[in-house]
Amino acid sequence: MTAISATQISSQPEAFIHAVQGALKTTSLKVAEAFGKRHRDVLRKIDNLDCPSEFTCAHFCADVQIVNLGQGAKRESRVVEMDKDGFMFLVMGFTGQKAAQIKVAYINAFNWMAEKLGRAPTSVEDRKPLNRAVRTLANLRSAQGEAADYAGMWKLVNGYLGVSTIEEASQEQIDRAMMFVQDSIERETHKIIEGDYLGKQTLPAPAAAVIDYPLARQWNEWQAHQLVGMDAMHHSDLRRLLAQLNEAARTGSAVQVSSIANVQEEIKALIHLCEMRGIQQRKAEEKLTHIQNFVGSLAKTTGCLQSTLAQ
Secondary structure, three states: OOOOOHHHHHHOHHHOOEEEOOEEEEEHHHHHHHHOOOHHHHHHHHHOOOOOHHHHHHHEEEEEEEEEEEOOEEEEEEEEEEOHHHHHHHHOOOOOHHHHHHHHHHHHHHHHHHHHHHHOEOOOOOOHHHHHHHHHHHHHHOOOOOOOOHHHHHHHHHHHHOOOOHHHOEHHHHHHHHHHHHHHHHHHHHHHHHOOOOOOOOOOOOOOEEEEOOOOOOHHHOOHHHHOOOOHHHHOHHHHHHHHHHHHHHHOOOEEEEEOHHHHHHHHHHHHHHHHHHHHHHHHHHHHHHHHHHHHHHHHHHHHHHHHHHO
């Protein structure tokens, strides 16, 4: 096969380079055509590239396409798509003066397409992320209670890019504007956190804790299981009062006392229970001492009896 001239590539860069989701690509078919090689030889060269698999995956992508064989004949063929880095790695082994001219023309075609892509106007969909970021920045900069100045923010962004309206901006300019707005959002956020831009809001004082435990049970009506143990968690007003006071101390809320009559009766019942258990304990200790004395006396008596019988 005969290689095409470098002039053909330079005059028709779009015939060799195409954009895929903003990335510039060429194909193994176009490379074969440009360098005058058989397509299967270019595919074999790609398959035998001595490079890490990560590089291959990042810069080459195989697909199946319908290719023209000439005289109206067509068939399916594997076609490898590659970006500029993949192309340059592939053609490093193509030598000779003619190949060098084709390489230069191809690289220039990549660069020309990149410049054209950068100048291309963007769509509404392309500008959506920037639009959201500008609205966020406007909301952050607006004073409390005032409407956000969206028009002012767009004027700031357009002035930064040097365009009359954002619709004139290229994708490269949109990307620069996005970085500019994101940096501004970060600065405004720091100001808010540090309290330098928006005044610190005064939090409302916590509601007063109301202490209200009216008389519900006299002290002598309390049962032991209502005062101590697991059941006390459900019956004890004293425990509830202590929990309220602890929470008030933590939050700094005021305390409003209405009645603690039932708590007072509960305390009396607790004191009585402690006294009764103390009396019972003392009685048990006296009985134990009596038993110990009795056992001691019994031991002595048994010893004396054994001595007498031995004599």
